[in-house]
Amino acid sequence: MENVGKLLAIIPARKGSKGVIRKNIRTIGGVPLFVHTVRAVQDSRCADLIVISSDDPEICAWAESHGIKFLWRDPELATSETTISEVALSVISELSWQGNVGVFQPTSPLRSGLSIKNAYHDFIQSAATTLGSVIKESHLFWFSADGDPEFAKPMFKERVNRQYSSQAIYKETGAIQFSTSEHLVAMREIVSSNHKLFVLPSAESEDIDEVSDFRAVQQIFDRGLVVFRFEANKVVGTGHMYHCLQLAEGLDHHEIVFLLRNCDEFAVDLLRDRGWNFHVEVDLDSDLSKMPNCDKKVIVNDVLDTEVDEILVERLHGFKIVNIEDLGPGAEFADAVINALYSKGPTTSSVVTLLGAKYATLRSEFLDLPKKDVRERITKILISFGGTDPAELTKRIAKLLVELIGVEITAVLGIGAADIEPIEGVRIVRNIQNMAVEISRSDLVITAAGRTVFEAAAAATPVLSIAQNVREATHSHLSMASGVIYLGVGGLVTDAEIIDAVKMLDQDYKLRLELSERLLLLTDGKGAQRVCDFIDGLMRAGA
Secondary structure, eight states: OOOOSOEEEEEEOOSOOSSSTTGGGSEETTEEHHHHHHHHHHHHTOOSEEEEEESOHHHHHHHHHTTOEEEEOOGGGSSTTOOHHHHHHHHHHHHTOOSEEEEOOTTOTTOOHHHHHHHHHHHHHSSOSEEEEEEEEOSOOEEOTTSOGGGOEESSSSOOOTTSOSOOEEEEEEEEEEEEHHHHHHHOOSOOSSEEEEEOOGGGOOOOOSHHHHHHHHHHHTOOEEEEEEOOBTTTBSHHHHHHHHHHHHSTTSEEEEEESSOOHHHHHHHHHHTOOEEEOSOHHHHHHTSOOOSSEEEEEESSSOOHHHHHHHHHTTOEEEEESOOSGGGGGSSEEEESSOSOOOSOTTSEEEESGGGOOOOGGGSSOOOOOOOSSOOEEEEEOTTTOTTOHHHHHHHHHTTSTTOEEEEEEOTTOOOOOOOTTEEEEESOSOHHHHHHTOSEEEEOSSTHHHHHHHTTOOEEEEESSTTGGGOTTOSGGGTEEEEEEGGGSOHHHHHHHHHHHHHOHHHHHHHHHHHHTTOOSOHHHHHHHHHHHHHHHTO
16 A cells, blocks of 8 residues: 655754754755755655754754745754654644655755655555665674673674675664654654665765764765876886875875876786776876766876976866976966975965975885984995886995995885896895885985985985986985985986995994984974875865
């Protein structure tokens, strides 16, 4: 037998709240919490009449200004002990309503109009007198009749991976509730013995009871699209790729897509292995048109210098634009430029420029490292020149230093670097799993002028830096003031200069101690979080 008749939609939105003060009027996703439920009911096109029941003047004023009927709720029906059934009964009594009744609590702002429509269709097509929304729980539950965990019993037959368990427990939500008015009046309860369950999609299952729930739902409303566009090949190295990966992990509450411009196959392999969504750039305009549709979106260009036309293409597709280490003409048209390695940025006043080592990103392995033990003499040297080392400086320096007596030398090859033939007395390794351990155990790091310097700084390990190209030589942290001994551009630095510098550092314990202390001041490990927070803010402003 079908439940025919008109539908009264009741939205209970009282002023008070236990878990979150003035919860229903709090702004989430740009509007008060209860408004999301009003809009979902309107979108469902199921209700013949929508009524807000409230004791809050602000909520009632909003309803009046938007043409929504409201009923003032008496104080005795606005306490935390008042049931939804009692509120619904008061409304149908005041309206003398006969027909179907729906109650939609504002604490479920993610519930969609389509779900309301589908649930109501199920209700009117069934013989049920009431219907309520539930979410499916796949965790392993234990039950105790008296609340004592000592006597709890498992509510499952066997221990299986909970993501694939066929057993289910359904948790009731206040998102959608239907009843006939006859049942409500007769039984004074919105759940009957002939009750039907409607399973909400998991994306609509959040229910706000506590402040933490509110924050979690706010994050969902703030969710947008972040496109990381980077280059990674044997010429430019892998620094851009790893930088974007680090930021992506801090921003994965948004939808993340990588756009690979001029990348070698190792970049594709790495992203596929880690499970990230990516596209290989062919035509920027066409590639961006294929991105997920989203109102809020940011593109991060980590491709060094950009041109004006590519930035304008991104802006035409509705992106907010953040450029990394960009000294090109396109930087003048971005929303923001983040230069952790440089002391200058765009000249255009409308571009937000974030400069310096405080924006240097460090992988989690470099955070909270133990205090550095600076030894009297150098016993361990680490050589590393990035992901590709196009000038093969690793091999050159390893061969130079192998004659140093009593020194353990480790040469680290990046993902795209050429192989090195075995060198007696040198440990050659590739793709180190934990670079922080290698750097921390070393007395000296010989590296390029890029992000490895920041990694060494986090470990307070003295650094001898040789730039791989002229651009690297302009990085702002290459100075004694930062704790870095800088020799110059690789091709211009002689073998004698390298050997003399290592010997000098070996013999000058006080200098290495001072360098170690200065390096610790170079970065505080919060750079990635600062960048992610900035992008989050830009995302919210882009709504």
